[in-house]
Amino acid sequence: MIVKKSFIKTLKDMTKWQRRFILLIMFNIILIVSFFTFLLMTPPTSDQLPESSYIEERGARFKVETTKQDLNELINTYIDDVLKTDQANFDVIVDDNVKLIGELFAFGVPIPLNVTMDPVVMENGDLVLKMNELSLGLLNLPRGRILHYINRQVETPDWLYFDSENEQIYIAVTSIEVESNIRFKVESLDLSTDVIVFTFNVPSGSTANITPSE
Template sequence: VVLGDDAVELSGGITAFGVRIPLQMTLEPQVQDNGDLLLVQRDISLGSLSLPNDKVLKYIDRYYKTPEWVTINPDEESIYVAVTQMELENNFHVEVEQFDLSNDNLSFKLYIPNDTFGL
């Protein structure tokens, strides 16, 4: 995963018929009101093959393991990253506040339980 000038770029590959095919996906980040992040697919390339975006996402969803707080939505051509559902050590809680790549402005809220500080 690379944070580009205005998009999130996902690189990897898919193995089909014993051959590794390069995968490049560009996603537009959208902060949700609850502090989660929606990544809307802009474009996708799978080697030199021309395949429907939703089919590639269905394949990724079916054959690649993602954390339970990541949901791939092939029909909507998006990936939902429920950062508010991530289980972090010490019961910390994270929310995305801003994810503005073009202005290099990424901000998050981090909630730390009082007992972490002995309060």
């Protein structure tokens, strides 16, 4: 009771702008605490993953080798089109592992997000990004719950799946639609040696749909 009276007296002694500033800070603290409480109370759920199969179609096959630098430029050129949201801002860095750096917005307040993932190539040519480190702000929250929240805030294409329960992201590379029915898959991805190889398959008859440039 004494503490309460002292707090009220302190507020009265402050200027109007000081009181507004203190109340604003308290309001933001309440919002952020509510946000993290929501994260802890919400059980993570995963997207239904696709079947891990790839049908080899008859046609010409080409292997394309690239580098981490080229892959970085390609990903960050299209990331805004792939991850559509007004509630987050991301950059992807491919180095010795895959890093997702940015911020999520909770009640209009930006919260720093840092994700470190290890890529694993599936037998069918798809790619799995396994969470190595994941932090939201300064708190160490369960990674599955953070991944679940990101999934709820971000609109993703049909070939990208959030497997929150297993703390990983599944990229169905073989399901990505490319012009003229060209299909591709990941052949190898070794970031430590900078060896990144994709296999492109041009099905028979697909070239008939390609319009030559003038």
